[in-house]
Amino acid sequence: MAPTTASTPLPDTAAVRPRLPLAALIVLALMGFILIAAETMPAGLLPDIADGMDVSEGTVGLFISAYALGTVVVTIPAITLTSSYRRRPLLLIGTLGLIVANTVTAVSADVTLSLVSRFVAGGFSGIIWGMLAMYAIRISPPERAGVALSIMSTGAPLGFAFGTPLAAFIGISTDWRWSFVAFSILGLIVAALTLIVVLDAPGQPPTERLPLWKVFRLRGVPVVLGVIAVWMLAHNTIYTYIAPYLRATGTGITPDLLLFVYGVASLGGVATTGVLLDRHPRALLHGSVGIFVVAALVLLIGHTSPAAVVVATAMWGLGFGGAPAQLQAALTRAGGANSDVANSFLPVAFNIAIFAAGILGAALLTTFDPLILPVVMIALGAAAFVLTVSARRSAFSGA
The missing domain is CATH 1.20.1250.20 (MFS general substrate transporter like domains)
Incomplete structure (x- = not known):
């Protein structure tokens, strides 16, 4: 996808x-x-x-x-x-x-x-x-x-x-x-x-191309797919269950309004990615994940403030909007001559994360307050950031 x-x-x-x-x-x-x-x-x-x-x-x-x-x-x-x-x-x-x-x-x-x-x-x-x-x-x-x-x-x-x-x-x-x-x-x-x-x-x-399992094992490919899975899980767990989160905030903000704010801001993320991806791919990726984690912190700490929730959502969209293009570029570089096969893993990794997010969110909401959702966003976003930094030579090369 x-x-x-x-x-x-x-x-x-x-x-x-x-x-x-x-x-x-x-x-x-x-x-x-x-x-x-x-x-x-x-x-x-x-x-x-x-x-x-x-x-x-x-x-x-x-x-x-x-x-x-x-x-x-x-x-x-x-x-x-x-x-x-x-x-x-x-x-x-x-x-x-x-x-x-x-x-x-x-x-x-x-x-x-x-x-x-x-x-x-x-x-x-x-x-x-x-x-x-x-x-x-x-x-x-x-x-x-x-x-x-x-x-x-x-x-x-x-x-x-x-x-x-x-x-x-x-x-x-x-x-x-x-x-x-x-x-x-x-x-x-x-x-x-x-x-x-x-x-x-x-x-x-x-x-002629390498078998799927050999492409999967190419240097850098598993790490990129890991970042995709973790970052998408962080995003989609709260994105799927945004309505319960908003009810818990008591701000009166409706899901359609907040998702619209996210959508407009994500276009800014797409545009920023288009400008910087060729020249500074690694710095762009680190910055995007960093903004995503900061947005999650604000969604948790400032959840009672309508202004804070809206600003955090805009940051969320800005940080995550360009994620698909950034991660696909990294996967293409890692795949080399077999990048077309490597890219076939991308929608699979995305949708495994989406599938898991629905189950994870449902399980969490049966036990915890909906404010657990930004906590999950923080934890998984931080894990994605650590992966991008630790694999900066093997999978996320560039300026």
Whole structure:
């Protein structure tokens, strides 16, 4: 579920186009937006879904975990098994499968069926994530592959920034089920646009590459994946259960407002990453994790102050907004000639952390006050910082 960097190797058979297919790349970016928003939308609707289905908020948090688990299980096999398939039919199959599963969640009155439908939705998401980056490359001129990937990759951060707040706004204004319906409708629109403006492309021919387990053991790759897992777990545990945290603060701030603040600030993190990533990758990463930990401290110590909570959330977004691009750049460097295979581990690591966050948060909230959430954010964020510093030569090289 993370954006792909321009350093992905270009296939020799990439289709040559006279101009950049801007409209097609925007459609692919919209697909990325839907994938992220569909995964995280329950975070802004926890109380509404819990009341509507007469279950606990911890159970609703598992809606995100089930989706993430589906992505974890499917992504790498999907990349392996569908690499030779034509791109547009595969994208349409994945999109329609996601729409059907999402619609089942919207109408389901049974929590077990809802969790199964979320798992299936995550599986189709894994199929789509496994092909988006190379699809963008194959329909673009080889010399402009970097620009193509940059455009396509904007969907993921925009999904984090605005997808969850938008779903929360729709759900709070109407009914939580309409949030899922709205994203199913958006998926249908994207499917139609895919047929109209996105060129088809052949699958990838067989290429020589290291086996997955050998790529995983390349110097630096395990450490980068460890940072991804720990930092994402720190982020998503409180992000998923932001509603209980806000109730515990007594500030009166609503989840949709706070998630919007986070989203806008995260765009600042994305922009900062775009400016500094090539020149100062290591310093940028250390600074981002450091800001993230400071934000967690303020969320804990200043939780009774509305201003402090809002400022801390803005810092949180600024620190974490560029994390996917920063960590993918590090993973690409560690993967070297096999960076495309190494990058296939990225959405898996992200979604393992998302899956674990739903379970961890649910377990903590059955025993502790919701203020335990920023404590977890501090502890895991600090662990991520220690990993980035200790591996500054093996995995996080650069200025």
